[in-house]
Amino acid sequence: MDASMMNIVIIGGSNTGLMNGIVLKRLGHNVRILEQNTQSQRDDLAAGITTHPVFEEFMERHDHTAESWSIHSPGVQFLNKAAAVTRRLNRPLQMTSWGVIYHHLRANFDGFQSNFCPNPPAPAKGDGDAVFECGKRVTGLVHTISGVEITYEDLLNKKEEGKLLADLVIIANGANSSLRSTIFTGVERVYAGYVAFRGTVPESEVSDEAKKTFDPNLTYNSFNNGYILLYIIPGTDGSIVPGHRRYNWVWYHPLAAGSPELENIMTDSSGVVHRNTLPVGTMQASEWAPYVALASKIMCAPFAEMVRKTTQPFITAIGDVSCPRATAFDGKVLIAGEALNLVRPHMALSTTQSAMQALLLEKVLKREITLREWEEQVLQYGRVSALKTNAFGSFFLYGYLSTAGWLVKLAGALLGHLPPFAWLSASAATESSKKK
Structure with a gap:
């Protein structure tokens, strides 16, 4: 991947797209995010997020606002039917919400002002252009000699068709991405x-x-x-x-x-x-x-x-959904976040996964690792995260016997012997029938 200044289009303006966009614009690249939602001010979604050290590292390095974004939790406790504590774990965690993170990231990406971040940081010297466009539904990607041609519908202007040419495209439009399906046929949730x-x-x-x-x-x-x-x-x-x-x-x-x-x-x-x-x-x-x-x-x-x-x-x-690759079009298209790998929410690893991908992409553009190494690491992280999470969820839902298959696959993934795809659907089909 050419590390000189690029024109980059990110498809999807949720937290995955924003994290990648912040990293890239601060490296001097011009970044345009195309978001299907027609409003910049987003509803809170009533969704909580538990964060982990990788995401906290991202925020420490890239959140230039002066606003707090989390609530400290000192540990984990388990209750029985009588509400008595049966077990405690001393594991400090940070708790937040989707809305808080989204508006913090928007403030850092394009200076979007909100009640969450009323004083967004000014662009820093060396930043590239950062543009966030609402109401843009991307309908197609074409690999050309010059880069990647993006076709989209303008939902705010009578669905008129538009086109853009980008040096690099990041697909970050979530687990139900139709664009992913056009690149990897048969990959479905x-x-x-x-x-x-x-x-x-x-x-x-x-x-x-x-x-x-x-x-x-x-x-x-x-x-x-x-x-x-x-x-x-x-x-x-x-x-x-x-x-x-x-x-x-x-x-x-x-x-x-x-x-x-x-x-x-x-x-x-x-x-x-x-x-x-x-x-x-x-x-x-x-x-x-x-x-x-x-x-x-x-x-x-x-x-x-x-x-x-x-x-x-x-x-x-x-x-569950998992892609066999994280790159396409000779490395001119990257797939990120839940568009690449949907992690069940039991261990709250989805936001962490996106932060890890963005921080590793920063290393690619700084020539500290290759794009191939980026792909290998994000795929491996996705495999291991999904298997750990699925074992965790199965244990609490169906009992310890239901975790056996996931743990065997986890051991295979850690040893590097797990095939890159198709292992999720077979287990998902039978898992719900297992009982304690």
């Missing part, structure tokens, strides 16, 4: 047999008893064929001040593929069936009520309270 119910409760609405149980730890409660976890995240305005934060929970629950239960809960209030995510604010109250009742039966009281007090739950159908 595979449902894993269970969903994640998610929600938040304002700190002001949480009982004192529940606060005493949870604060300030990452807390788990496991039960037959499922488990729930909870941690504190910033408020909807990014506030980390006690009293203005939120309690964020995730409940993993098996629902068989093709079952009426899955279809019903993934059908929104207007009758539309969603395949992967039922968005915030669209849940049918009649479909959610049985799960609220189930939570009271199977969970300890503090967790049941969180589920009961959540007014805007949403759902993600957990799935």
Whole structure:
């Protein structure tokens, strides 16, 4: 890859695209992000994020705002049905939300001003141009002698067609990327047999008893064929001040593929069936009520309270997808983030994966590693992350016997003997049938 100044287009303006964009513009390259969403100001998504050292390294190096972005959690605790602590782990973690990270990254990429970051940093000497364009749906990529030709629809201008020529393109438009499918035919998202119910409760609405149980730890409660976890995240305005934060929970629950239960809960209030995510604010109250009742039966009281007090739950159908390569078009196209490798959320490694990819790409452009080495490392990281995460989730959902297959594959990946693709779907097809 030529390390001289390039014109780079990133497809997808979420956190993966922004992390790569920040690194590249600070190396002097001109970066244009094409985002399908028509609004720069994005909803918070009510989604919590647990970070790890790689992401924290990224923020330490590349977040030039003066705003705090996380809440410290000193450790992890596990509760039984009586809400008694059965195990503690001294593992400090940083907790945040999608909205906080997105707006911090936007402030650093193109100086976007928001309530989260009202005083974005000024461009530094040597920065390249950074442009964030909303309402651009990319429809095609063509490899040319001069680079990569990008075709897009302008959703803000009567879907008029536009074209761009780039020296380098990064596909970072998520796990459902249609562009990825045109490059790697047959690579599709595979449902894993269970969903994640998610929600938040304002700190002001949480009982004192529940606060005493949870604060300030990452807390788990496991039960037959499922488990729930909870941690504190910033408020909807990014506030980390006690009293203005939120309690964020995730409940993993098996629902068989093709079952009426899955279809019903993934059908929104207007009758539309969603395949992967039922968005915030669209849940049918009649479909959610049985799960609220189930939570009271199977969970300890503090967790049941969180589920009961959540007014805007949403759902993600957990799935797997993995690309055989991270480069295409002779290295002129890179695939990053969940477009490359969808990691189940049990261990919160998705954001970490994107940060690692961006930091390694920085090394490529500085000629510290080759593009081939970048590809080898991001693919290996994705394999190992997915296998560790799947074993972790299977243990809590179905018991230790269900982890055997994942652990064997993990050993193979660590030893370098695992084939680069097609290992996820076979396991996902049978995993949900396994019981404790």
